Amino acid sequence: MLEVRHIETFYGNIRALKNVSLSINEGEIVTLIGANGAGKSTTLMSICGVTPPRHGEILFRGEPIQALSAEKIVTLGICQVPEGRHIFPQMSVLENLEMGAYLRHDKAAIKSDIDEVFGRFPILEKRRQQAGGTLSGGEQQMLAISRALLARPALLLLDEPSLGLAPLIIKQIFEIIKKINDESNTTVFLVEQNANQALKIADRGYVMENGAITLEDRAENLLANDQVKKAYLGI
Amino acid sequence: MDFQYLFELLCGGIVKGSIYALIALGYTMVYGIIQLINFAHGEVYMIGAFVAFIVAGVMTLSGYSGLTVLLLAAVVAVIYSAAYGYTLEKIAYRPLRNAPRLSPLISAIGASIFLMNYVQLAQTPDFLPFPELVPEFEFMAPIERYLSSADLVILIVTTLTMAALTVLIKYTRIGKAMRATQQDLVMARLVGINVDRVISATFIIGSVLAAIAGVLIASRTGQINAAIGFVAGIKAFTAAVLGGIGNVPGAVLGGLVLGIAETLGAGYISSAYEDVFAFALLVLILILRPAGLLGKAVKQKV
Numbered sequence: 361m362l363e364v365r366h367i368e369t370f371y372g373n374i375r376a377l378k379n380v381s382l383s384i385n386e387g388e389i390v391t392l393i394g395a396n397g398a399g400k401s402t403t404l405m406s407i408c409g410v411t412p413p414r415h416g417e418i419l420f421r422g423e424p425i426q427a428l429s430a431e432k433i434v435t436l437g438i439c440q441v442p443e444g445r446h447i448f449p450q451m452s453v454l455e456n457l458e459m460g461a462y463l464r465h466d467k468a469a470i471k472s473d474i475d476e477v478f479g480r481f482p483i484l485e486k487r488r489q490q491a492g493g494t495l496s497g498g499e500q501q502m503l504a505i506s507r508a509l510l511a512r513p514a515l516l517l518l519d520e521p522s523l524g525l526a527p528l529i530i531k532q533i534f535e536i537i538k539k540i541n542d543e544s545n546t547t548v549f550l551v552e553q554n555a556n557q558a559l560k561i562a563d564r565g566y567v568m569e570n571g572a573i574t575l576e577d578r579a580e581n582l583l584a585n586d587q588v589k590k591a592y593l594g595i
Numbered sequence: 596m597d598f599q600y601l602f603e604l605l606c607g608g609i610v611k612g613s614i615y616a617l618i619a620l621g622y623t624m625v626y627g628i629i630q631l632i633n634f635a636h637g638e639v640y641m642i643g644a645f646v647a648f649i650v651a652g653v654m655t656l657s658g659y660s661g662l663t664v665l666l667l668a669a670v671v672a673v674i675y676s677a678a679y680g681y682t683l684e685k686i687a688y689r690p691l692r693n694a695p696r697l698s699p700l701i702s703a704i705g706a707s708i709f710l711m712n713y714v715q716l717a718q719t720p721d722f723l724p725f726p727e728l729v730p731e732f733e734f735m736a737p738i739e740r741y742l743s744s745a746d747l748v749i750l751i752v753t754t755l756t757m758a759a760l761t762v763l764i765k766y767t768r769i770g771k772a773m774r775a776t777q778q779d780l781v782m783a784r785l786v787g788i789n790v791d792r793v794i795s796a797t798f799i800i801g802s803v804l805a806a807i808a809g810v811l812i813a814s815r816t817g818q819i820n821a822a823i824g825f826v827a828g829i830k831a832f833t834a835a836v837l838g839g840i841g842n843v844p845g846a847v848l849g850g851l852v853l854g855i856a857e858t859l860g861a862g863y864i865s866s867a868y869e870d871v872f873a874f875a876l877l878v879l880i881l882i883l884r885p886a887g888l889l890g891k892a893v894k895q896k897v
Contacts, residue, residue, distance in 0.1 A: 410784060434787035446782035448775050459775050462768075463787040511786065 361386045361547055362407070362438075362515060367416030367426070369399075369406045376402045377413065378572040384515065384549055389541050391550040391558040391579065393592055394568035400551040401443055403568070404517050407549075408440050409433045420515075435463055437514035443523060443551075445504040449493025453484055456492045456503055460510030470510065477506040480536075498529035505536065515547045516540065522554045530554065534561055555592035559583045567592070599740075604862040605855060606741040612854020613753040617808040618831030619838070619846040620760065621801025627777045627841035628797050630696065634703040635683055636805060637828020638710035639676050641821065643806030644725070644813040645714060647672040651726050665728040665748075665814060672806045679710075680802025681795055689791070707828070715821040722820045725813040745815045756807055757847060760800070764843065769796050777841070833877045839890020848888055852876070 362384040369377040377399050384390045394400050405411040407418060409430040418426040425433055448456050457477060461470045478485035481502045487495060495503060501521055508516060518537065522530040538561045541548050552558035559565055559579045567575035567588060575588065582588050618640055625633045647668035654664045687706040691699040729745040742750075764770040776783040776793045784790055812827070813819045830853065838849025853873055860872030880887065 408785060410781060429789070430784040431787040431789045434785070440785050442782065442785060446779050446785070448778045448782065450778055451771075451774065455771065459771065459786050462772070462775075507786070 361421060362549070363419040364403075364407065365417050365419070367406055367413035367418060369402050369411055369413045371402075371411070376571055377406065378570075380416075380568075380571070380573055382566050382573060382576070384547060386547055387541075387545055388564065389537070389548040389550060389562045391552055391562040391565045392568055393552055393555040393558060393565060393582075393588075395592075396553070398568040399571040400568055401519055402571075404440055404442075404519050404549075404551055407433075407517065408438065431463070434511060437512070438517065439508040439511045439513035439515070440517040441504045441508045441519060441521065443519040445497075445500045447492035447495065447500050447503055447507075449491065451492055452489050453492055453495070453503060454488045456507050457484075457510055460507035463511065473510055473512075477510070481506065497525050498532070501525060501529075501533055502536070505533075505540075509540065509544075509546075513546060515549065517549045517551075519551045520553060521550075522552065522557065530557065534558075537561060553592075555588065556583075600862070603741050604858045606746070607862075608855030608858035609851060610742070610746045610749050610854070611858060612834075612851035613750060614808050614812050614850075615827075615831050615834040615853050616847040616850025617753055617756065617804050617811075618827060619834040619850045620757075620843065621805050622832050622835040623838070623840055623843060623846040624773075624797050624801050626835070627843075628773065628780075628794060629688070629692075629699075631688060631699050632703065632832065632840075633683075633688075633798075633801070634700075634828065634832075635687070635706035635710055636801065637824035637826075637831070638707050638714075639679050639683070639802045639824070640805035640809040640827055640831075641819070641824030642679055642710065642714065643672040643676040643802075643809030644819045644823065645718060645821075646675040646806075647810040647813060648723060648725055648819055651728060655726055661728060661730050664726075665810070668728070669807060669810045672810050673803050676802040676806035676809070677799045680798040680805075684795060684798040689794075707825075711821055711824060718821065720821060722818045725817050725819050727817060728814045749811045749815065752807065752811060756804060760804070760843075763800070769793070773797060830873060833873055836887055837877060837880050839887025842887065842889045845887055845889035852888070 364380060364382045367377055367380050368375060380403060392400050392403060402411060406413045409428055413426055417424050420436055420438065425436065448459060451459065457474050464470055483499055484503060484506065487499065492500065492503060505521065521533050521537065525533065534557050537548060537550065540546050550558055550562060559582055562579040565577065565579045565582045566573050575582065577585065618636065621636050622633060625631060650668040650671045651664050654667060683706055687702045688699050691702055729748050732744045735742065735744045735747060764773060772783070772788045772793050773796065775788060776790055780790060834849040834853045835846050837853055838845030838847070853876065856876045857869050857873050861869045
């Protein structure tokens, strides 16, 4: 579904991604783990067209997308929940959800999708008129994921959804991700520092260090890998 | 104390302030989205007044009069200024989108000086008499002391314009996109908003408001020249900062406060120091409330 081939992304003269290649198949959960500053978020932003790569190519369903604008890439069905959730702080919960469906014009379907979100997360319905910035971290994460789903993405990119959340909420968030993947057959690309949890729900995983992919394998193999255990699982 | 006189001044201040507010909205909306003080905004206002002057002149010669002329002159001025605002952003600011913050600011000052001198060359550096387009309404006669017919038109038009702007920002697709872009530019792109288009739209809307203000004030003061944009621009910028730059209701409040402060100062102390009162108020507010009346102090995340 998504093929990233030898991309290199720069911030000014600094090369943040070095020859990164990875692939994601339809229906999978693939995770990208690595330490702070390894280039995980840059990888996602490169896929989304926010920081386009200088070299290499990105194919989505066989078509090159590395030169497309960010909004065009959303139209193709790639949506990102960025790190830190990025809720529109002064917009209500409802408006935040509506922004997720910004490119859609099927009003009735949007409304039923929003009702579905409220069914899944009753707390969001309770806070529907509340400003997004006043929600707790966990609620914001639910809102951010729901907002992305309102675009009906084929490929959902998640950047550190567990960041800054309480352990109990983290568990809940990972359950939600698994459920989204199971129920709506949405392909998920999950970037995480919480390697343990991420590998448990993922099919395959990549390990990133200093802007380059250093390991790739099936998730259960990575969980058992000594190197990964030592560096990321703290075992 | 002479309450009648006070009331007279207050009415004058509100009329003046509502014009400031209309121009200040353009500053504040642009600042809210791209953190740029568009110093050429005053010139867009001046160009609006000039276009209206030309249209009004031609129409008066062809035998039309009064509100029809005003309306048509305003429509043409709005279209013309909107085109200027759009082009200005494309030429002077868009190429500098990712440059350090000082560059677009200098480009803005350059654009302002260029436009002012361009009008001076192409038209004239002298004052031109702007025709009185608002007739004396009979029903205004009893309260004319407080509010002239032209003032009434100004108040009605500014109120309607601001109401329309509120609806636009709150409920329309482009309005929501503007708010989203203002609150989080990266996320706006990630939900599929074409940020370039939103920025263009913001410049167009701001220019439309400025052109309306230009026509209204020209028909009230009765004269225009190429430099009116500079003074009006500085005053409106003051109003925007006063209310809290980037804050839309703040711009309206700032405009009104500024207009009232000016007329009160001029009426009770001396009209020679009108501008001094405006800027003294700005200094005072910036000392006591640096973020402006309605602005929130921004916490810098580290």
